[in-house]
Amino acid sequence: MRGIVAFYLTYLLCLILGIICVALVVHWNYSYRGGFAWDGSAKHFNWHPVFMVTGMVVLYGNAAILYRIPLTWGHNKLPWKLLHAGLLLLSFILSVIGLCAVFNYHNANNISNLYSLHSWVGICTTALFTAQWVMGFSTFLLPCTPMSARAFIKPTHVWMGGIILVLSIVSCISGINEKLFFALKENTNGTLPYSALPPEAITANALGVIIVAFGLVVLKILSNQIWQRPETGYEEGVYQPLGYDGS
Amino acid sequence: MRGIVAFYLTYLLCLILGIICVALVVHWNYSYRGGFAWDGSAKHFNWHPVFMVTGMVVLYGNAAILYRIPLTWGHNKLPWKLLHAGLLLLSFILSVIGLCAVFNYHNANNISNLYSLHSWVGICTTALFTAQWVMGFSTFLLPCTPMSARAFIKPTHVWMGGIILVLSIVSCISGINEKLFFALKENTNGTLPYSALPPEAITANALGVIIVAFGLVVLKILSNQIWQRPETGYEEGVYQPLGYDGS
Numbered sequence: 368m369r370g371i372v373a374f375y376l377t378y379l380l381c382l383i384l385g386i387i388c389v390a391l392v393v394h395w396n397y398s399y400r401g402g403f404a405w406d407g408s409a410k411h412f413n414w415h416p417v418f419m420v421t422g423m424v425v426l427y428g429n430a431a432i433l434y435r436i437p438l439t440w441g442h443n444k445l446p447w448k449l450l451h452a453g454l455l456l457l458s459f460i461l462s463v464i465g466l467c468a469v470f471n472y473h474n475a476n477n478i479s480n481l482y483s484l485h486s487w488v489g490i491c492t493t494a495l496f497t498a499q500w501v502m503g504f505s506t507f508l509l510p511c512t513p514m515s516a517r518a519f520i521k522p523t524h525v526w527m528g529g530i531i532l533v534l535s536i537v538s539c540i541s542g543i544n545e546k547l548f549f550a551l552k553e554n555t556n557g558t559l560p561y562s563a564l565p566p567e568a569i570t571a572n573a574l575g576v577i578i579v580a581f582g583l584v585v586l587k588i589l590s591n592q593i594w595q596r597p598e599t600g601y602e603e604g605v606y607q608p609l610g611y612d613g614s
Numbered sequence: 615m616r617g618i619v620a621f622y623l624t625y626l627l628c629l630i631l632g633i634i635c636v637a638l639v640v641h642w643n644y645s646y647r648g649g650f651a652w653d654g655s656a657k658h659f660n661w662h663p664v665f666m667v668t669g670m671v672v673l674y675g676n677a678a679i680l681y682r683i684p685l686t687w688g689h690n691k692l693p694w695k696l697l698h699a700g701l702l703l704l705s706f707i708l709s710v711i712g713l714c715a716v717f718n719y720h721n722a723n724n725i726s727n728l729y730s731l732h733s734w735v736g737i738c739t740t741a742l743f744t745a746q747w748v749m750g751f752s753t754f755l756l757p758c759t760p761m762s763a764r765a766f767i768k769p770t771h772v773w774m775g776g777i778i779l780v781l782s783i784v785s786c787i788s789g790i791n792e793k794l795f796f797a798l799k800e801n802t803n804g805t806l807p808y809s810a811l812p813p814e815a816i817t818a819n820a821l822g823v824i825i826v827a828f829g830l831v832v833l834k835i836l837s838n839q840i841w842q843r844p845e846t847g848y849e850e851g852v853y854q855p856l857g858y859d860g861s
Contacts, residue, residue: 479809484791484822491823526837530830533780537826541788544731548795562726575731576738579784583777590773 384581399567407475414468422461428585430454489538654722661715669708675832677701736785
């Protein structure tokens, strides 16, 4: 019982931090970077951080810890599997829109693509995420996959899930850092430089710190053995191929 | 037996990646950034990436996985505990020298300290590392700490150990990315911009990718249950206060 209370308190913290991340990334780009558009201008770029933080961090992290919520521990795992896969598909779609935003902006302004270390790590993260989703779908949702294959792949799937979140956070922090050095330069329209820590710098730095805190809470939830979904008694639900459990 | 072979192959990969990290960060700063000095010049700054990557990533990662090496699984854990604490102390000292390098350089050139997101994450990482080392020493090496406290704190110590490595990698990637945007600007002494991916950019980006790969291998070694030090039969060595096991 104490474990469940501790879980829900940690989960509440995770939800609050996730909401703050989304609010802060929107606030930063809306209030300080001029807002949003889809016209090749700087406002087009502003969708990039919003979609990447919302998709690859907040939604992804929440989808990853879905099975840790005791509410989902009923006999029939299938609806939660579909929700897990569905949320991650939505997270993937948001990430692709976020990537389109930066590629479109670069192409419209003759800026090279994929040269910075941020972009190298980011694109590898998205590629890994794609592979993970396809592998997860083939293994855990296609009825033809044998249970032995599911049991064999599950630890790798769980481990990769955590690692992709770590890589997303690496990409976000390096990206926010890079953007602030680009945007906050002395004497450009009276803007204070990053080094003077104007309100925008504090806002975006705080966003970075809260993204890290959110990631750590998700990793804590994932790693805590006590909070794992109890498999005993639910085995037939765990490795049940799609449609075999009457749903 | 297969587990041990797999471990040593992964460990070999970890050692090779670690050596490449150190070689690349030295090569980058020696061959492209003008080498090293301790005189407040740009060469003074160059020690920063070298000491942080060597201390907070490579040495730290190797110290973290020490107990996973089957060679260390003898009855007496104390010498390995001392080696673990000693390597981490060395890693901490190198990190402090690395921090001194950047603070000295900034102060000598009237550059603000601790304004970027990179610096915020980095300084929090070092603070956490300090707390972790002090807590680890007090808990696992001081003879007065009761075994119950050791058993209680151990999972948090192990988890924090992995998290500090993750934060070190976040700091390194954002730092390398930032440095390349600062250093590789068009028309500065004929330097090609970062976006043109000159040899220096490829070298430092590759360093970033290999730091991430090294970190993932260390996290894989730490997380693999099969490679954990077997505690059964060694319990008296595990929570033995310093000096109580005849060494």
